[in-house]
Amino acid sequence: MLTRGVMTRWSLATRRRWATHIFTVLVIAAWAIGSSGVPSYLFPDPVTVFHRSVEFFLGYKLFSHVVASVTHVLVSLTLAFLLGGALALMAHYVPVTRAMVHGRITPFLNSFSSVGWTLLAILWFGLNTGTVIFAITAIILPVCIINLQAGLESIDAEMAEMGRSFTRNWGRYFRLLVLPAMIPFMFATVRISFGVAWKVALTAELFGGNSGFGFVINLARQSFDSSQIFAVITIIVVIYVITDNLVLAPIQRRLVRHYADD
Template sequence: MVNQMLANREMLKVHTPKSARLIADGFLVAVLVIWWYAAKGLPAYVLPGPVDVMSNLLRFGYDPEMLWHLGSTGARVLGAVLISTFLGTAFAVLPLWWPWASEIVENRIQPFVNAIPSIGWAIIGVIWFDVSNFAVMFVQVAILVPFCLVNVTVGIRQLDLEIIEMGRSFTRTNSIIFFKLVLPLLMPFIASSLRMALGMAWKLSLVSELFGASSGLGFVMLNAQESGNIALVIATCCTVVIAYVASDRLIMTPITEYFSGRSRKGRIIPVNQ
């Protein structure tokens, strides 16, 4: 659960001994040394050294072309996360107003969409929409929607129906009940869905852009692989990791902590990520 995970994270920050941190840092240094030593005996197109990878990684911070590709991927990730969270929430709340929709959403739409593998969606997206930004976002949204749907559905099952019934005693307008009662109660789960979708979207971006994009980090990786620039391939993967960690720490962690704090006050516990 999100509240428990955040509490455990804070406890680890406080109680983690310095010796454990030194061991972790030493392990990282050892990996870099082993990598550097192993790369000396292999050609660059098989295993480039850490220096070559770092030089390519830094290009994403100053090279206009690389910045353009990074920005293209970031924009697609943001759009896919917002759209998939909106669609997942919309499908999840349908049974609140139309109970007969529960069978369609949970036992028809969700299993079908969730069963198609990621590579299948990538191929379908290219066939249907050719190489385009829409094809890339279609692939990401199609894969992310089921996860957001499950998360918000769990939130709906934990809603306090007595509060909703109390709201109906004041008004019979469904839109007012939804925006004043249901949506605030679901916000911790929606925030959790956003965070989960963001992490998955960065991972999916490479796969989707390999097949259906003329820009982005996946496109950079494909060109690097064709030209034998393995250092750039590894640097692109590292860029995705850095971008995910930065967006999670700077954007999603504050949002999740804000709604988790509100949920503790209201005794709402969102589903585990």
């Protein structure tokens, strides 16, 4: 029975992988067929887009834009996570600030558009890296606040009270009780924010950046170079999928197992 169960799970996992690969091949095939009867400046074929994507990693000029966008996203994600975590912790453990954070700050940030933040940042900081980082951080900050607050509220009240009765050291209490309960929410926050950050980064770099993928798209738009635009989109998708599947997801599984064993 155990062998049959293992084989069934293995077979199911294999079928899922094959279904995913087949779907990807079908999408690329449909793309190739669809682009065959359309001018290349409107809808380039997959081979052309692949070659244009590779060009980003063969020369310093284009590769510098890859580095710029990755830097914008990572710095903004770090800032938003730290600020969101601080605000969520403050609202949770300092009750007098709860209405301020969840009733004023979060709704305001959540309702403000990415274009609005970008235009304001251009007026305040000019066309530079700071403008892009500010806009991305402002957009993903409420996502971090809401998700991390949900993690804090998921902690069982009786368990929290028992933990405080065993130690008055807040750092030890946070490390042994709060942090393990927050791990799933923290990684959910990072993984969601990472995807949102890439979307916002394109807009921010398009309007207010002097480097990055959005800046490249703006130049490609002016010259009607659609293959360049498709190449940028392809690279972003690949970066996101690789980072999420090969970096974030494995770390999350390892930490969840570690704290579960503890």
